[in-house]
Amino acid sequence: MKKLIAILLTSFCILALSPQIVGAQSADKSVREESVNLVSVKGRVFTPRGKALRSATVVLTDAEQNRRTVTTNRLGAFTFYKVPADQTYVIGVAGTPYRFTSRVINVTSKLSGLVFRGVD
Numbered sequence: 770m771k772k773l774i775a776i777l778l779t780s781f782c783i784l785a786l787s788p789q790i791v792g793a794q795s796a797d798k799s800v801r802e803e804s805v806n807l808v809s810v811k812g813r814v815f816t817p818r819g820k821a822l823r824s825a826t827v828v829l830t831d832a833e834q835n836r837r838t839v840t841t842n843r844l845g846a847f848t849f850y851k852v853p854a855d856q857t858y859v860i861g862v863a864g865t866p867y868r869f870t871s872r873v874i875n876v877t878s879k880l881s882g883l884v885f886r887g888v889d
Contacts, residue, residue: 806855807851807853808879809849809850810858810876810879810880810883811847812847812882814845814865815885816886817886819886821843822841822887823841823844823845824840825847825862825864825865827839827860827862827885828861829860837852857874860883869888870885870888
């Protein structure tokens with residue numbers, strides 16, 4: 770009988786507390802999901818003469834020096850997906866015989882139309 774009472778008491782405590790625990794976990798998860806807005810950053814890379822530059826490496830660096838890289842396609846286009854918004858980044862081009870000026874960008878929403886033109 771004592772064993773049965775102990776099991777019932779334990780079950781009651783678990784059931785009584787579980788909505789609070791589950792609610793707290795789901796609320797915490799939704800806050801984290803809402804606080805991170807992910808966007809895309811798109812652009813194109815060109816040679817000094819205006820020709821699309823394929824296979825160039827585009828580097829996106831955040832304030833903590835975390836680097837992400839993508840490679841341009843045959844049209845010189847690049848896209849970074851799932852970039853956290855409301856942050857400042859440095860974006861630049863590497864891995865080519867040309868020089869490019871890096872830029873500081875403040876990403877608040879989806880960003881497209883970035884153009885990099887190389888210098889001899």
